Amino acid sequence: MKNSFLFCFLALSFIGYSQKKVLHTKFISDKITIDGNLDEATWQSAAIATDFIMFEPDNGKKIPDNKRTEVRIVYDNDALYIGATMYDENPDKILREITQRDNFGTTDLFGVFINGFNDGQQDFQFFVNAADGQADCITTDTNGEDYSWDAVWNSKAVITKKGWIVEMRIPYAALRFSGEKKQTWGLNFFREIRRDRHKYTWNFIDSKLGTFTQQTGILEGIENIKPPTRLFLLPYSSFYVNANSQEKTIGTLKGGLDLKYGINDAFTLDMILVPDFGQTKFDDKILNLGPFEQQFNENRPFFTEGTDLFSKGNLLYSRRIGGTPSYKLNKNESFAEAPNISLINAFKISGRTKDGLGIGILNAVTKNTPTTIFNNESRALRTELEPLANYSVLVLDQRFRKNSSVAFVNTNVTRNGHFRDGNVTALVWDLNTKKNTYNISGDFKYSYINDTEEKTGINSQLNFSETSGKFRYGLGADITTKNFDNNDLGINFETNYYSIYGNSSYRILNPTKYFNTFNARINMYSQFQKETGKVQSSNISFQINSNNKKNHYFGMGIDANPLETFDYYEPRSADRFVIKPTKIGGFVYLSSNYNNPFAINFNPSFAIFDETGRNSYGFSLGPRYRFSDKLSLNYNFNFLRQNNNKGYVDSVNDDMNATTPNTIVFANRNVITYSNTLSGKYSLNSQMTFNLSIRQYWSYAENKNALSLQQNGRLANFMAYTSNKNSSFHSWNTDLSYSWWFAPGSQVSVLYRNNAAAFERNINKEFGENVTNLLNNEALSHVFSISIRYFIDYNEVKNKF
Template identity: 55%
Template sequence: MKNVIFIVFIAINATFIFGQEVTPDFQNKKRLKASPLRNTIIIDGKPNENEWKNAEAATGFITFQPDNGNPAPYEKRTEVKVLYDDDGIYIAAFLYDDPSKIVKEITERDKFGTSDFFGIFINGYNDGQQDFRFFVSTAGTQMDCIATESGEDYSWDGIWYSNINLTDYGWTVEMKIPYAALRFSEQKEQIWGVNFFREIRRDRQKFTWNRIDNKIGNTITQAGILEGIRDIKPPTRLFLIPYSSYYINQNKANGTNTEFKAGMDIKYGINDSFTLDAILVPDFGQTAFDNVVLNLGPFEQQFNENRPFFTEGTDMFNKGSLLYSRRIGGSPSTSPDVGEKEEIQQYPSRINLINAVKISGRTSKGLGIGVMNAVTEKAEATIRNSETGATRTEVVEPLANYNILVLDQRFRKNSSVSVVNTSVIREGAFRDANVSAFLFDLNTKANTYNLSGNVKFSHVNDFDGNRNGYTAYLNFGKTSGNYRFSTNASYISDQYDINDLGIIFMTNYHNVTFNGSYRILNPNKTFNTFKISTIAYTELENVTGKPQEASLEFNLETTDKKNHYFGAGFLVSPFETFDFYQPRRDGRYVYNPKYMFNWIDISTNYNYPFALDANLFVDFYDQDKRRNYGIRLSPRYRFSDQFTLIYAVDWSRQNNEKGWVDFNNDQIIFANRNRNTIENTVTGKFSINSKMTINLKARYYWSYAENLTFLTLTDDGYFLPNATYNENQNSNFKIWNFDLSYSWWFAPGSQLSILYRNNAIHSERRLNKNIIDNLEHTLSNNLNNTLSISFRYYIDYNNAKKWFKT
C-alpha cells in the first residue's frame, strides 16, 4: 500500500507542477478566412463556380514526411479554399502534380490503398483535444475518422459529400461537410482549429498546411486557425439507422434454418458537446471472424473487437485499459455443476446482448464524460442424465448489467487527469465486480517531457466472499527530439482482478522498465527513417521475490530511399526465471531457462504492383536442445487499380517445449513436446467502383502438439522423468474460415451487404501429420454454411425534415 500512497503523492504534486495553465500561443499559427456562400454550388469535383474564385486560399504547404519542415515543391503545390452556409462548410482543393504519375487504386470506404489523397482536420472547439478528419482519394473513395492523440478511429462514419476530378495539372477535390457531422460551440463567431493534409503516395510524401513538427509528439495542437464563420447554429444531431438482416444457415447436424432480424441504431446529439449512441435489438452476424488458435497456455486467447458499436468513438472508454468489450456478450462466466452420471448436452457459446447505450462528449472547460451501459440476457445449459435420459437446465449466466463511467479533465491541450469506474452486476447469487482508477498524463508546454501514472482498485463479490486488489504505475520520459527515453515501474497485488469487464493475465508482481531510443527526424543520404531502441525489463513475484522475467532487448527499424522497410532485433534473458501460472496451482511454479530471441522483418514498398512482407524468428533456450523458429511470407500483387490479392503463409516449430498437460493425484504433469503450426490465408479485393466492393478472406489454421515424454513438476520448479503416466494428451487442432462478401454504399452512411460464410473447427487427440488429410477431415466434420443479406439505411433528421416539407 505504501507504493500506492507514494504514487498518489507524486501525481498531486506533478499535476501542480506540470499543469500550470498557460494561455495558448496562436502567434505562429496560419489563419484562413472562410467566405459565406451566396449561391448554390454543385459538389462535382470541379470547383469552377464564381464563389470559389473570390474565396481566400490556403497555400504554402509544409512537408510533414519525410523532409519535415521543408516547403512543398512548387510543382506539387496545393491550394485550398473554404466556403460556408447555414447547412455546412464547403472545401475546394487544387492539387498540382504530373497527371501521368498520380496513383489511384480503388478501395472500399476507410481504406487508403495505393492512392494519393487529400484531407481536412477540423476541431470545432479549437481545444487540441479531438479532430474530425475527412479524406478523399484520387479514386474518389471517402475515409473519415475521429482522431485524438491516442490514435484514429475509422469505425466512425460521418455523412458528408465529395467528388474528385483529374485535370491536366493534377487533380481537384470538392467536399461538403454538413454541420451535423461536426461538433462546435454556439458562439456567434466561430474559431476552429483546422489543418489540411495531402499525401503523394508514389513518393510517400506528406504535406500539411500548418506545420506539424515531428520533434513534438502532440499533433492536434499544431493545427492552424479557420475563422470567418459567423451566425451559424449547431443543428439537431439525430440519426436513425434502421436495419434488417436475413440469414440462411445450414450444416449436417441441424439441417437448414432461417432467421430474420430487424432493429435500429440511434445517434442523438444531446447538445453541441455530448452524443448518445444506442443499439436496439443488435445484430453482429456479419462481423469478421476471430482468428482462433490452439491455446495450450494457462491464459485465455484475447480477440479483437469487431462489433461497430464497441469500436466507434470508444477512445474515452479505453482510458485505463479497464474495458475488454468482448466480455459483453461473450461466453458464460460459470459452468454447471454436473453429477457423476450427468453430462452437459448443450452449453451456450455466447450470451445474447439485449441492448447497449453510451453517452460521451467534452465540455467547453475540457471535462470529458463517458457513460456506457449494456444488458445481456440470461443463458442456461442443458444437462442430461446418462442413466435415465432425463434432462435439466441450469443458469450459467444470469441477466447482467455492464457499466463504465469515465471523467477526463483535459488542460493545456496536452495533459489530463482521469477517473474511471467499471462495474458488472449479475442477477441473483452470481459474481459481481467493481473497479476504480485514477489516472494522470502530464506533458510540459513544449511536449518535451511526460509524467504519467495510475492507481487502480478492484473489488469482487464472489461465492467465497469478497476480494480486494490494487495496482499502481508511474512513468517518466522524454518524448521529443532525436534521443528519447522513458522509465517506469508498477506494482500489482495478488487479488487485483478486472476480468469481469476488462482483461488481465498476470498479477502479484512488481516490475521496472527502461526504454531508450535514437531516431533521425529528417532523411539522410541512406535512409528516409531510422530508429534504434533498447528496452531493459525486470519483473519479480511479490511473495517469493523470484524473477518472472529479466530481459534486455535491442531493435533496429529503417526505411530506405525507395521506401522499403527493414527491421531486426534480439532479446536476451540471461537468467533463469520462474512461471507461477503454467502449473495452474497456487504456490507452484516452473523454471524458465535462459534464452535468446532473434527476429528480422522485411516489407517492400506497397506502391509497386508486387510487394512482399517477410518475417523470420529463432529462439534459443538453454534447455535440452529446446528451439523455436518460424517464418512468415506474404506476397501481394495489385493486378489493377481494382483488383488486389494477398497470400500469407505462417509456419512455426517448437522443439522440446515444456508444457502442462494434466493433474495426476497430487502430481502436476508436464510434457516434453514438439509443436508444429501452419496458417494459410488469402485476402482479395475487387472494387467495382468507389462504392461497390467484393472482398474475400479465407483462412486455414492447423496446429498439432506431439508429446514425446512426460515429466513431473517438483516443488522447486524443475522436472523429474515420469515413466508411469501414459494418457494420450496429444493435440491436433484445425479451423477453416471462408468469407466472400459484396458491399454497396448506395447512399451516404447506408449500406447493402451480402455475405457467404462457411467455417469448420475440429479438435482431436489423434495425430495426423498430413496437411491435406487434416483439411479434408475438418471440412467433412460438420461444415457450417451461412448466407446473409443486411440492409442499413442512415436517416439524418435534418434531411428527413426536408422530405416531409417536399
C-alpha cells in the first residue's frame, strides 16, 4: 500500500511538471513607473506565476517557501510589464556584483523568456541581476544563447527586507509576434540564487530531454495589440588620435549611421552606413608555425549580432569580409606596405514566418584596395591587390514539428575583374524525434571556384545521436574531396579525406552525495586520406567534468593517438606527407567557486611522443580577486614547452637550375610560449564601467638541427642546410576603456589603446629585456578615441510629436 501511494504521488508529480503552466495577463490603462517598488494598484490585481521548480542542480525539486518567487505580467498598447518578487530569508547574503551589460558576474539573477509565436523554436530572453544590471539574448536549441543580440528596454532592481524586486518594461518593438487579434505566447521565468548555485524556472525544464525552448509555459490574455513599426536609428560620431614615433600624430573624425527596420512582424533589416569598428577588441595573435592560418574571433557587433540563421552549415567566417586579401604573395614577392581592406557598407535581412520558414540575407561590399607588391628578384611592381568585392549569404531554413529543420545555404564572393570568385551551396538538416530523444543531422556542400581554372568540390557529413537520458551516444562520418574550397567566405583547413567518429557519455541528472554535476565522455576519431587510404588522424580521448557540493569544479582528460599517422598538410607540398609518431597526453582542470572573493583556476597538461626526447608540458594559472561589488581583477599566466618538436621551415632546390623546390626542410626544435593577461573592471554603477585588458605574449622556436623530408615520410638529418630559421614573436596590447550607457541603447565609449608586435630570427631569451624592448619599440602605437552613439526609436519620437 505504501509503495502504491508513493508510485501514484510520483506519477501525479511528473504529470504536473510535464504539463505546460498557463498565466493570464490583463490590459491596463494606468501608467506604471519602472522603479522596482510594485506599488501601483494594477500589480495587486494581476495573476501570479509561482511554484518555481529547480532546473539545476537537483532537477525537478520545488523551490523552498522561504525563497518563493512571484511574478506578475500586465500589458498596454506599447509594452509588456513584468513585476517579480524574489523572497529570501537572508537579504544581506544576496550576491550583487556590479557588472557591465550582458555580463552576469557574481550576482543573483531573474529572467523572462518570451516566444511571441509560441512555436518552441526561439526565445527572446531578458535578464536583470540584483545589482540592477541588464542582459539579453536570443536562444535556440541548435545554437544556444546569443548575447550579441541587444534590445532596448527598461528595468529596475531593488533589494528589500524580504528579498529583492525586479520591475521591467519590454516594448513590443523588442519582440516578434504575429498580427493576430488574440495572442498566445510561449513564456517562462528564470531565477538563480547565486550563493547556492541553484537555478529555477516557472515551467519545469526536464534536463533528461535535449531541448530547452520547447519546455516553456503559456501566456494568454493579450488581445488587440499590433506589431509596432520597428524603426531604430543609431547615429554615431567618433574621434581618433593615432600616434607613434615613426609617424606624425593624426586626429581623425568619423561619423555614420546604423539602421534597424522591421519590414514586417517577422523580418528585420539591419544596415551599417560608413562603418566604424575602431573600438573592437584586439586580436590575440600568436606565433603560428603550422600550415594553416590563425582563426580569429569576430568582434565587430554587426557581424556577431543575431547570427543564428547565418551559422547554418558553418559556411560563414565573417572575418573574411574586410579581412585578409584573397591575393597570395609568391615566395619572391613582398608588400611595400601592409594592405588594409575597408568595408564600404553591409546589410542583412533576417526573420522567420509563423509557418517556420527562416530567411536570412547578408550582403557586404569592400573597397578596391591598391598597394605596391615588389618582385624581390626582378624588382617589378604590381599595384592591384584586391578589387571591389561583393560578399553575400542566402539562407532558407524551414522548421517543422517545433524541433527539426532543413536549410538551404548559399555563400558567394564576386570580385571585380580577373580576380578569383567563389560560390558554395549547401543542404543542411537537423532532425529530432517527437520526444527529442534521438537526432539525425548532417549536410551536403558543393563548392565552385572560378580562378585561373575552374574547380568544384564536395563536403558532406552525417551524424546520429541519442540526446536524452543519463547515457548518450553518437556516431558519424564525413567526406571532403580534394578541390572542396569554401575559404572565400568561410574557413576550412583540411580536404581530400574521409573520417568516422563516435562518442558515448554518462551524466548524473540529480546531485549525489559528492557531486552537484558529473559528466564522463569518451570520443573516438579516425581520418583517412581519400586517395591512398592512409591514416591522417587516429585519436581516442576520455574526459570527466564535475562540480562538487561546494561548487568547486574539477576536470581531467586522457588523450591518445595510438597509431602512426600521415600528415599531408605540414610539408606544404602537394602529395607529400610526414609520418607523425604515436603519443599519449592528459590534463587536469581545477576551478574554485567564483562566489568566493578569491578564486583560482589551475590547468596542467602534458604529452609524450613515441620518439626519443619528444614531449611537451605546460600549465595555466589564473587567480582572480573580487575586492568589492565594484572592483575585481583577473590574472592568467600560460606556459607551454614543446621539446624536439618537428615542423616545416623551408623548401630548397637540390639543383640551382631547377624551377621547383624538391627538398622539404623540417627543423628539430624546442618551442616555448609564455603569455600573461590581466583584466579588471571598476563599476561606478550598472551604467558606468571602467575596464582594463592587458596581454603580453612571447613565443619562440629554437631550431636544434635541420631535417630533410624523405619520400617515405620519414625525416633524416640535413647537415648541408645552415640558414637561420629560428622564430621569435612577441606582442603587447593594452586597452583601458570607460563606458557609460547614458540612455537606453545610447552609449559613450572612451578608449586608450597601445600595442606593438615584433618578429625576429635571433632569439633573446631574457624575458624582462624582451618586454622592455617591445614597449620601447618605435612600432609601439597609441590610440585615443571617443565614440558617442545615440539610440533613436521611431515610436518614441512619434509619440512625442
